[in-house]
Amino acid sequence: MPSLEIIKRRIPLQNRPLHPAPYRGIIITAGDNLRLKEMNLNIKRRLHNIMVTGGAGFIGVNFIRNLLSNRKFSGRIVNVDALTYAGNTMSLPDVPEKHEGRYFFLKADICDTERIYGIMKDFGIDTIINFAAQSHVDRSIINPSDFVGTNIFGTFSLLEAARKSWKPGRGYLFHQVSTDEVYGTLGSEGSFSEASPYSPRSPYSASKASADLLAKAYYHTYGLPVTISNSSNNYGPYQFPEKLVPLMINNMLERKPLPIYGDGKQVRDWIYVEDHVRGIWLILEKGIEGESYNIGGGIEHENIRLVHLLCRLVAEETGAVEKDLRELIIHVKDRPGHDRRYSMDCGKIIRELGWQRMYTLKKGLAKTVKWYIDNTPWVENARSGEYLRWVDENYGNR
Numbered sequence: 001m002p003s004l005e006i007i008k009r010r011i012p013l014q015n016r017p018l019h020p021a022p023y024r025g026i027i028i029t030a031g032d033n034l035r036l037k038e039m040n041l042n043i044k045r046r047l048h049n050i051m052v053t054g055g056a057g058f059i060g061v062n063f064i065r066n067l068l069s070n071r072k073f074s075g076r077i078v079n080v081d082a083l084t085y086a087g088n089t090m091s092l093p094d095v096p097e098k099h100e101g102r103y104f105f106l107k108a109d110i111c112d113t114e115r116i117y118g119i120m121k122d123f124g125i126d127t128i129i130n131f132a133a134q135s136h137v138d139r140s141i142i143n144p145s146d147f148v149g150t151n152i153f154g155t156f157s158l159l160e161a162a163r164k165s166w167k168p169g170r171g172y173l174f175h176q177v178s179t180d181e182v183y184g185t186l187g188s189e190g191s192f193s194e195a196s197p198y199s200p201r202s203p204y205s206a207s208k209a210s211a212d213l214l215a216k217a218y219y220h221t222y223g224l225p226v227t228i229s230n231s232s233n234n235y236g237p238y239q240f241p242e243k244l245v246p247l248m249i250n251n252m253l254e255r256k257p258l259p260i261y262g263d264g265k266q267v268r269d270w271i272y273v274e275d276h277v278r279g280i281w282l283i284l285e286k287g288i289e290g291e292s293y294n295i296g297g298g299i300e301h302e303n304i305r306l307v308h309l310l311c312r313l314v315a316e317e318t319g320a321v322e323k324d325l326r327e328l329i330i331h332v333k334d335r336p337g338h339d340r341r342y343s344m345d346c347g348k349i350i351r352e353l354g355w356q357r358m359y360t361l362k363k364g365l366a367k368t369v370k371w372y373i374d375n376t377p378w379v380e381n382a383r384s385g386e387y388l389r390w391v392d393e394n395y396g397n398r
């Protein structure tokens with residue numbers, strides 16, 4: 001069996017299409033097929049006892065729900081979350097009972113290496129998926145130190161705990177969940193591929209870029225089995241109401257102003273969260289150690305056009321007049337250093353792992369609008385800080 005490095009060298013880069021369209025006309029070359037076949041034979045992941053950090057946040061909650069309903073996964077999930085303002089165990093109220101013996105929640109800070117090490121030992125953790133982060137760009141501008149703490153030091157702490165716990169070559173995996181924002185901003189043309197240089201421009205993206213680089217360094221220096229995914233803007237159920245999509249939906253429902261930064265012509269690539277978490281699962285199963293994978297929706301939209309579409313969908317769902325909702329839009333001062341355009345080339349995960357997006361923007365947003373309408377108690381709870389009091393009561397003395 002040839003080694004991974006030999007396989008990598010044997011398949012010249014020029015055999016692969018350089019800039020494939022993200023979703024159509026992907027060409028799988030003979031080289032790609034050979035590379036995948038041989039590499040998959042090399043991968044024997046355990047995936048029995050998975051530690052999900054930040055599993056009480058938006059994407060973590062969706063990942064856990066998705067994985068527990070995945071028939072290919074019969075193992076245990078240990079959700080480790082510090083329950084910051086963005087973490088909400090009330091997003092998973094049914095899960096502990098429904099999946100008794102397979103799902104565990106522990107309130108812990110990823111910066112606490114000893115505690116993480118102890119949890120890894122107690123549960124025989126063989127896989128870590130690091131979602132835990134300070135994730136809101138606006139907050140990073142006001143208070144960057146939390147971002148350096150959790151996103152950089154927290155990732156370092158997890159990597160250290162994994163390095164101390166795991167022996168090489170035993171099917172372990174550390175997966176770092178990252179963002180397309182590490183690549184910086186684009187003009188009107190082009191897309192970011194996994195080979196694009198990192199050029200972060202906000203404290204948030206700089207902290208995520210640093211964490212990715214640390215993860216890569218642990219792969220190269222210590223042979224720690226690491227994979228990374230860089231995803232574009234997610235939307236869907238359980239997203240904290242301060243982010244663009246839920247903020248707009250909830251404000252429309254309450255007839256509050258819809259604040260848009262600057263001219264609203266910032267272009268973002270949107271992905272429905274379920275498509276993202278399915279991509280992460282494929283990487284856990286088949287992703288190649290030391291490699292990064294872009295996961296994007298392939299749907300570029302100006303923020304203002306996205307809000308117009310949301311006005312239409314909320315109007316359709318509630319019977320409101322679309323024009324009245326549009327009149328709620330106000331333009332506010334732009335965010336400093338606001339990146340103009342992101343665009344992802346996701347050819348690699350499509351070609352190599354067989355990932356496909358299942359949601360169009362309209363389908364995903366329609367599902368999201370309906371979820372927020374049907375779950376106003378969750379939104380009120382998240383916004384009122386009620387869940388923080390609940391957490392204090394429940395976890396304060398543990």
Ligand SMILES: NC(=O)c1ccc[n+]([C@@H]2O[C@H](COP(=O)([O-])OP(=O)(O)OC[C@H]3O[C@@H](n4cnc5c(N)ncnc54)[C@H](O)[C@@H]3O)[C@@H](O)[C@H]2O)c1
Pocket residue numbers: 053054055056057058059060080081082083084085086087088108109110111130131132133134135136150154177178179180208230231232233234235240
């Ligand atoms: N939301 C997006 O559009 C998006 C896009 C690309 C990548 N990402 C990345 O995906 C990950 C998850 O994003 P999200 O939107 O679910 O974020 P989120 O803010 O909703 O959730 C983050 C979770 O991490 C927890 N957390 C924060 N600090 C912690 C600490 N020190 N120890 C333990 N837990 C801690 C929070 O309590 C929360 O539950 C992040 O790493 C983010 O950078 C997000």
